[in-house]
Amino acid sequence: MNFKYLIIACLLLFNQAFISAQEPLTAIDRQxxxxxxxxxxxxxxxxxxxWEGMELAPVCLFRIDGPAFLYKHPNPPGNFIQLSDELYVxxxxxxxxxxxxxxxxxxxxxxxxxxGASRYSxxxxxxxxxxxxxxxxxxxxxxxxxxxxxPAVLLNYPENHVNDGIKLYEQxxxxxxxxxxxxxxxRHLLNQFYSCRLMRGxxxxxxxxYEKTVENMEGPAFYSEYKFYNRFTSVNGTIKDxxxxxxxxxxxxxxxxxxxxxxxxxxASGMAMCIILDKKYDNWQKEYYSKNESLYxxxxxxxxxxxxxxxxxxxxxxxxxxxxxxxxxxHQASLNNFNAQQGIKIQLHxxxxxxxxxxxxxxxxxxxxxxxxxxxxxxxxxxxxxxLFVTNNKVLTIVDGEIWKxxxxxxxxxxxxxxxxxxxxxxxxxxxxxxxxxxxxxxTGKEIIFNxx
Numbered sequence: 001m002n003f004k005y006l007i008i009a010c011l012l013l014f015n016q017a018f019i020s021a022q023e024p025l026t027a028i029d030r031q032x033x034x035x036x037x038x039x040x041x042x043x044x045x046x047x048x049x050x051w052e053g054m055e056l057a058p059v060c061l062f063r064i065d066g067p068a069f070l071y072k073h074p075n076p077p078g079n080f081i082q083l084s085d086e087l088y089v090x091x092x093x094x095x096x097x098x099x100x101x102x103x104x105x106x107x108x109x110x111x112x113x114x115x116g117a118s119r120y121s122x123x124x125x126x127x128x129x130x131x132x133x134x135x136x137x138x139x140x141x142x143x144x145x146x147x148x149x150x151p152a153v154l155l156n157y158p159e160n161h162v163n164d165g166i167k168l169y170e171q172x173x174x175x176x177x178x179x180x181x182x183x184x185x186x187r188h189l190l191n192q193f194y195s196c197r198l199m200r201g202x203x204x205x206x207x208x209x210y211e212k213t214v215e216n217m218e219g220p221a222f223y224s225e226y227k228f229y230n231r232f233t234s235v236n237g238t239i240k241d242x243x244x245x246x247x248x249x250x251x252x253x254x255x256x257x258x259x260x261x262x263x264x265x266x267x268a269s270g271m272a273m274c275i276i277l278d279k280k281y282d283n284w285q286k287e288y289y290s291k292n293e294s295l296y297x298x299x300x301x302x303x304x305x306x307x308x309x310x311x312x313x314x315x316x317x318x319x320x321x322x323x324x325x326x327x328x329x330x331h332q333a334s335l336n337n338f339n340a341q342q343g344i345k346i347q348l349h350x351x352x353x354x355x356x357x358x359x360x361x362x363x364x365x366x367x368x369x370x371x372x373x374x375x376x377x378x379x380x381x382x383x384x385x386x387x388l389f390v391t392n393n394k395v396l397t398i399v400d401g402e403i404w405k406x407x408x409x410x411x412x413x414x415x416x417x418x419x420x421x422x423x424x425x426x427x428x429x430x431x432x433x434x435x436x437x438x439x440x441x442x443x444t445g446k447e448i449i450f451n452x453x
Contacts (some may be wrong), residue, residue: 025067031123032061032115036071037087039127042232043134050131050227051220051285057137058108059130062092063116064391065430075106098377098391099360100129102137109137124233125243132225139217145292149213149263151361152403155369157210159258159328163203165320168255169312170196171265174272175252187305194305196312197296211266212294218263219270219295220285222248223278226271257320258327263361273299331367338373338394343412345447346427348388348436354380354452356404364403372397380406386436386453393431418448425450 025033040059047054062068070076070088080090095105100113111133113126120126139146173193180186201208226248233240251261251268273295277284281302288298339345357379365373374395380388390411398408417429420440425448427434441449 026063028116029063029067032126033067033069033089035123035127036061036069037084039130040071042127043131043228046228046231049231050224051135051138052283053286053289054135054138054224055142056134057141058105058110059134060095060097060103060105060110060112061115061126061130062095062097062112064092064098064114066092066116068092068095068097070105070110073105073108073110075108077106096379096389100133102133102140109140111137121243122235124229124235125247128225128229128233131228132221135221135224136217139221143289146216146289147213148217149210151263151359151364153207153210154259154262154361154364155366155372155399155403157207157259157262157366158204159324160203161257161320161324162317163200164257164324165316166196166200166203166310166312167265168320169310169316170200171252171269174269174276175249178249178272178275190303190305191308192310194300195307195310198307199310211269212296214263214266215270215273215295218267219272219274220288222267222271223274226275255319255323257323259366260327261362270295277302331365334365334373335367335371338396341394341412343414344418345410345412346418346425347447347449348409348425348434348452349441349449350407350409350452351438352382352453353400353405353407354382354386354388356406357381359403370399370401372399372403378409380409382436382453388434388436389432390434391431420448420450 036059040056043056047056056072058071058073060068060070060073068080068090070080070090072086073088076082076088077090077095079094080088082088095103097103097112098114100117102109102111104110111130113130113133115123115126117126120129170193173189173196177186177189177193180189197208226244230240230244235243248268248271251264252272256262256265274285277288277299284302288295291298293301358377359374359379360377363374363376365375367373374390374397376392378388378390378395378397388409393411396408396410397403397406398410399405400407411432413427413429413432417427417432419426419428420443423439424435424437425440436450436452438450438452441451443449
């Protein structure tokens with residue numbers, strides 16, 4: 001069938017499927033439904049150009065409280081409707097999808113992206129991020145020696161102003177290396193970068209390994225997003241250059257301190273190392289994935305830098321002393337703002353640690369060694385009937401030494417969304433779906449404590 005007529009047929013089927021549910025097709029839904037097949041064709045065409053040997057997985061594009069488009073999935077859920085040979089449509093809420101990540105759908109690891117997120121100014125940006133997630137699925141399925149970073153380390157990562165000052169200088173060196181074509185200057189920048197890492201290792205010790213693990217996994221995926229966007233974007237050169245500087249490179253030159261966007265900063269530093277390797281070596285990607293070493297160590301082994309005296313201006317340390325201190329104060333402000341919310345304050349106390357199903361590490365703030373503020377998503381469960389799924393709402397977890405060991409959950413909800421029976425608490429409101437068995441504790445007009453089984 002002609003591609004144009006295939007899309008028209010899909011749109012008609014989609015409308016028919018959703019009219020009965022009183023969920024009309026919106027303009028943004030039509031835009032992504034009409035383009036997902038073309039995206040996948042481009043991804044197939046470019047995957048080896050971006051990263052030799054990369055294999056593609058199924059994809060799912062969705063909108064919160066809207067549709068979910070599943071493509072190239074070998075075993076779609078039974079409640080999804082087939083639109084064409086390999087394109088299916090269902091509802092986001094049936095799969096509880098959230099964010100840009102990878103999830104198992106009917107046992108098959110699938111790359112997902114929320115195309116309704118306001119950060120995308122065009123479809124090219126959303127599809128580039130979907131390619132990023134496709135690379136993660138490839139990593140998880142095929143590159144077993146590269147593991148994900150442990151977000152629990154963020155609980156205790158040192159907020160040290162000397163480390164922060166050197167880190168900001170180090171990231172600017174990486175940014176400069178990406179665009180420098182003079183060999184002598186490049187070697188000097190490289191030596192300075194290497195020397196910064198050595199000095200920071202003396203300050204933060206094993207926490208440097210956390211940075212490496214982020215770079216290992218996220219660096220190649222962000223690099224793949226960058227390559228795909230620049231190869232296939234339809235926007236003009238000026239708009240493309242602006243997005244490159246803002247989205248891909250801006251994090252390397254933006255002054256950030258403490259744990260603020262720490263993971264994102266090393267996502268960008270990993271990408272930068274990939275871009276620099278790309279400029280100097282052919283087929284390095286396959287070689288890197290064949291080795292059992294970090295991206296940073298691989299980078300150093302290829303370029304062989306020398307340690308030298310760091311030429312860092314004292315300004316960096318003066319600024320970081322102030323701003324790192326401010327970051328520490330912000331943690332208390334975040335806790336105060338959380339506790340000032342409207343509604344009933346609900347505390348779920350757990351007799352046993354629940355199963356930690358998922359969270360958004362990019363938007364989780366460690367307020368201290370035992371309190372984590374989840375700003376966008378948290379999912380917990382226990383057995384078949386106990387579950388907590390909170391999206392786009394703030395929720396605190398009080399943990400027992402590690403982020404995964406949750407002792408208590410605290411959140412706010414409207415009184416009319418809360419139901420308490422003798423042995424169960426339920427909260428059902430947009431963004432909060434909670435059902436847990438247990439016994440009621442204290443209850444006042446402003447606060448509820450529930451002891452969870």
